[in-house]
Amino acid sequence: MRLPENRADLQQRSINLALSVRGLSALQGAGLNLDQEMLDIAIPMKGRMIHDFAGNQTSQLYSVFGKTINSVDRALLNAKLLTAAEQFSNLKIFFNHALKTCDLDVPSATFLDKTTGQEVTDYADLIVGADGAYSTCRRQLMRKARINFAQEYIDHGYCELTIPARRGADGQPEYQMSPYHLHIWPRHTFMLIALPNPDKTFTCTLFMPYDQFEQLQTEAHLLSFFSQYFPNAIPLIGRDQLVKQYFTNEKGTLLSVKCSPYHYQDRLVIIGDAAHCMVPFYGQGMNCGFEDVEVLAGILDRHTALGAASNVGAALAEYSAVRHRDAVAICELAMRNYIEMRSSVSxxxxxxxxxxxxxxxxxxxxxxxxxxxxxxxxxxxxxxxxxxxxxxxxxxxxxxxxxxxxxxxxxxxxxxxxx
Amino acid sequence: MRLPENRADLQQRSINLALSVRGLSALQGAGLNLDQEMLDIAIPMKGRMIHDFAGNQTSQLYSVFGKTINSVDRALLNAKLLTAAEQFSNLKIFFNHALKTCDLDVPSATFLDKTTGQEVTDYADLIVGADGAYSTCRRQLMRKARINFAQEYIDHGYCELTIPARRGADGQPEYQMSPYHLHIWPRHTFMLIALPNPDKTFTCTLFMPYDQFEQLQTEAHLLSFFSQYFPNAIPLIGRDQLVKQYFTNEKGTLLSVKCSPYHYQDRLVIIGDAAHCMVPFYGQGMNCGFEDVEVLAGILDRHTALGAASNVGAALAEYSAVRHRDAVAICELAMRNYIEMRSSVSxxxxxxxxxxxxxxxxxxxxxxxxxxxxxxxxxxxxxxxxxxxxxxxxxxxxxxxxxxxxxxxxxxxxxxxxx
Structure with missing residues (x-):
């Protein structure tokens, strides 16, 4: 399986994200009632729905106290965050500016303005790099400091498929399965999952070893594979759509990234996927990134409350030390949860x-x-x-x-x- | 400790290298009597010489059969290799060309000709990237394929110092210690070592945790530290030279790099430090790199002997699989040998x-x-x-x-x- 030419294409993103307590807490900390706003557009999932070979469904609740994780549409969430950001008069938002490089000693950052094709350089006291798994900030950081770094692709990839809504008796679209569950077809070495969307569809993801993807080269192979392992998913997705989507949709890679430390003096700190990138199986990627902000803000507040500006360096060092062990832990837990989801649950x-x-x-x-x-x-x-x-x-x-x-x-x- | 601005400066290199059987075997395979040529300019070291606190020296032989490892001057070795390369009429050598990027699908490589300032692009059937620890080829490889990669800086750095020759009775320069040993002052958490050079000097290297380097900020600190731990090294290096060199010479970092696989289709393969970079404590960095060539050549010969050119891809895949487990092993052994040298030997x-x-x-x-x-x-x-x-x-x-x-x-x- 070849990777696409363009790095940006690599960042294939699932349509829905699972928002849970850590993410909500950080949103609450940002004010503007953001946590509630997100819950309003979310679909609460109270547990896993396990589909066996015969199509029987068994519910496994996430919490004995009825707590839920929340399926949110990525685009909607982004829009809400941007609208909230616009409320802050001390914040300037630029679109279509790609970070080319940054000079950590100034510090300054140089962007390519994609609208004009011009390069723009801007200066800052502190650069907070939240530029994702293939972070340019991290690359610059690695040129300046002794950074321990590891990236690992697992031998499994994924492919997204869609379960459409059905027409209800009243002509309105309705869900084909329980929208209050994360659906799993655990098959030990691979699995299919499905998360609900607000438009009554489900986004399915097939996670499987690459060799297995490579074996499914023809329509006949694909349909016999689905008939054997996910028979009840064929009518849900629709036979023709299954074939079309499987062979059209890009097969995604699953990457885990760890690095340490996250900062350079009092000039730069990286957060979110730029600092730690995990496989998606715990639904904690976004939650952990949001929690980074809460933890960093807390430490910065504490250090800068003491006065001198030089404390920023100490704050960033503390952040690196504190946050790294937690990032390593959730990266590890996310790996383990793949085995739990595809195998242990049955x-x-x-x-x-x-x-x-x-x-x-x-x-x-x-x-x-x-x-x-x-x-x-x-x-x-x-x-x-x-x-x-x-x-x-x-x-x-x-x-x-x-x-x-x-x-x-x-x-x-x-x-x-x-x- | 800040890293130097320029990446090239990072590649500080020790003056002498230890050539042993694996390196010699690959040189022999290259023909032109290269292995013997190298042995002619080498100083054979038959064992370790352990210096205790009182300056007593104890010899520990490397081999009960009297086998030796061979201290070779890096510059001389490079010169001999280049002279040998010039004998091959099908080989073109370019100097002052820095690799900027390579396009693995063509494949082509673009260089900056440092003499003219022009960029030059050349095409190839197969690119063999031997461009060192900060390899540009590896960076391009990582953009094209799912490469697992890890780099780790250990918390110890190093500083080189020189023990000069002394004037013998006949006015000729002579060694101040046995030239047939690798000298070690093991001090558990740190150590000083010394390797002989052909000009009767020794190149010493002080390996130590960074914090300890940072504590030695003044002449008085440094001298009291040496008096306490390496008293017999002060007269060997010379008090003034010790102070001068310690505060002038760059403190080097110790990096370990692993990645896998090493190749992209039948277009590119990386070898040597570009593929695996180890801490220097087993003296195997160069030997392993030379052995890479021998192993790769053997596998290529076997696969291309079968005929079709497409076998190059299979050969590179086999090379990646076979060589990676050995590279991981020697990286691990090199780490362990630091503990053996600085502590276990006493x-x-x-x-x-x-x-x-x-x-x-x-x-x-x-x-x-x-x-x-x-x-x-x-x-x-x-x-x-x-x-x-x-x-x-x-x-x-x-x-x-x-x-x-x-x-x-x-x-x-x-x-x-x-x-």
């Missing part, structure tokens, strides 16, 4: 643990918190969620061992009594 | 194992081979050296456990007889 051991843990969480909501809840419904720093999850795993295993032992003793006593 | 457990292993190697030269010997004096693929070393460690541990048990039984029997 494994009895996973389901048993989920049932026990959900029950304990219901009884002791602050003591036992399932990992998914910690990541999506709390602001516990990501790296602590892993530590707490590991602790809970140890206790649960001990508990189950104890239960098994007690059960054996019970059986033994019963058998003795029978003698 | 640890009794290390010395005990070395003694036992050397003895076994002497008795069973093909069955038990110390790691250092496998890496420096054989062509066993790097990744297999780690596997064999781990196997030997298990057997040695079992052997020592058995010896200890037998000894205990012996003591117990003796005690019983005493009763």
């Amino acid at each position: 494994d009895w051991r996973y389901l048993l643990r989920k049932r026990i843990e959900d029950r304990l969480h219901h009884w002791f909501p602050r003591t036992v918190i399932p990992l998914y809840t910690m990541v999506s419904f709390t602001k516990i720093p990501y790296h602590l969620t892993i530590a707490q999850h590991d602790r809970q795993t140890r206790w649960l295993n001990r508990g189950m061992l104890l239960s098994a032992t007690l059960a054996l003793i019970g059986i033994y006593s019963a058998l003795r009594r029978l003698k | 640890d009794w457990r290390y010395l005990l194992r070395k003694r036992i292993e050397d003895r076994l190697h002497h008795w069973f030269p093909r069955t038990v081979i110390p790691l250092y010997t496998m890496v420096s004096f054989t062509k066993i693929p790097y990744h297999l050296t780690i596997a064999q070393h781990d196997r030997q460690t298990r057997w040695l541990n079992r052997g020592m456990l058995l010896s200890a048990t037998l000894a205990l039984i012996g003591i117990y029997s003796a005690l019983r007889r005493l009763k």
Whole structure:
């Protein structure tokens, strides 16, 4: 599978994003009632809907307390954010300006104005680079400082497909499946998922190893593959549309990027995908990026409240140190969640643990918190969620061992009594 | 510690390189008696010379069979290689041409001719990129293909110092220490090393954590540090020269780079530091780069012998797969060897194992081979050296456990007889 020529094309983006507590908290911090505005345009998803081979659907709730993650249209979200930004008189917004380079010692940034074809240079006290997975700011940072950096493509790619709305009895469009779920067809080494859109359609994504994509070269191959693994998805998508979309739509790559530190002196700091780019399986990419802003603003406030401007450098150093361990943690969790989504969700051991843990969480909501809840419904720093999850795993295993032992003793006593 | 402005300055290079079996084998393969030519200008080092705090020197041989690694002057080696290259009539050599970019689909490469200031583009069937740690070819490769990439700066830097020759009784310059050793002052978290040059001088390198470099800000600090840790090095380098060189010479960074795959279709392959860059502690950077050429040439020969030109793509794919695991292994071994050099070499457990292993190697030269010997004096693929070393460690541990048990039984029997 060749990558497209143009880097911009690489940044294929799914249509909908999952907004959860961390993202909402940062939006709330930005004011203007932004969090509520986003919830108004979002579709709340209360759990996963697992589709088995026969097309049977089983709901798995995300939270025993009914908490939801929120499917938001990317374009709508962007529009709302821009409208909000326009309210700030100290903010100037430029469109069609591509960052060409930045000089971190000035610091200054040079852009190509795509409308005029002219280069424009501007100066700043501090550059905050939020220029995405293929960040130009990060590239400049790597030329100036000792940056540890790793990028990793996983051996799986993805392809987007659409489930259209159907006409209801009243002639209005309606959803073909429950809109309050994230739908998953887990098939162990690959999976199909679907997220609801406000226009009653679903955006499906097929995640699969590249070799498997490469094997599906003809219409017959594709349809026999879908008949075998996702039979109920064929009528949902529509046979003709499935074939058309599968062979037309670009196959996307899945990239994970880590780097450290995120800053250069008091001149530049990178945030969001520019600093850490994760596979999409935890729905935390945007949430983590928004949380970056909240964490950075908090640290900057604290350091600049002390007075001297030179504290910005110390603030950025603290931000790099604090945020890196959390970014590494969520990148790792996102990788792990691919296995959970495509395989564990239909494994009895996973389901048993989920049932026990959900029950304990219901009884002791602050003591036992399932990992998914910690990541999506709390602001516990990501790296602590892993530590707490590991602790809970140890206790649960001990508990189950104890239960098994007690059960054996019970059986033994019963058998003795029978003698 | 700020990095220098100019990338070219980053590529500070030590004056001498250690040439061992893998490098020599590739040179032999190139013909023109190149391996022998290099040995003629090299100084053979038969072992490490460990300097303790009191200045006592202890020799540790590299090989029970007297094998040596060879200290070669980088400039001389380069000159010899160029002279050899000039003998090939099908080879054109250009100087002062800096690679600006390459188009992998043509493939073509565009250079800046530094003499004329003009850009020059040339076309090729296959581009072999050997353009070093900050490779432009690798950057282009990363834009075209899904390349996993990681760069890591260790928290230690280095500074070079020179031990001058002394005037002998006959007025001729002579070495101040044994020229047949690689000298090491191991100080656990840091170290000083020295390699002999043909002009009877030694090039010393101080490897140390950056914070420690930053603490040595004044002449008094520096001299008290050297008096405490390397007292016998002060008269060797000379007090004034030590101060002058330490504060003048650039502090170098230590970078490790891994990436995979190394090729793009049948158009480009990267080798040497462009593909894998390691910390210098195993003296294998150049040897591994030369071995790349031998391995690549062998695979290309095998694939193109079959006929069709399209086999080049298959050859490069095989090269990427085969060579990557070895490159990862030697990068890892180079990291580990820093700890061995700065710390283990003065640890009794290390010395005990070395003694036992050397003895076994002497008795069973093909069955038990110390790691250092496998890496420096054989062509066993790097990744297999780690596997064999781990196997030997298990057997040695079992052997020592058995010896200890037998000894205990012996003591117990003796005690019983005493009763």
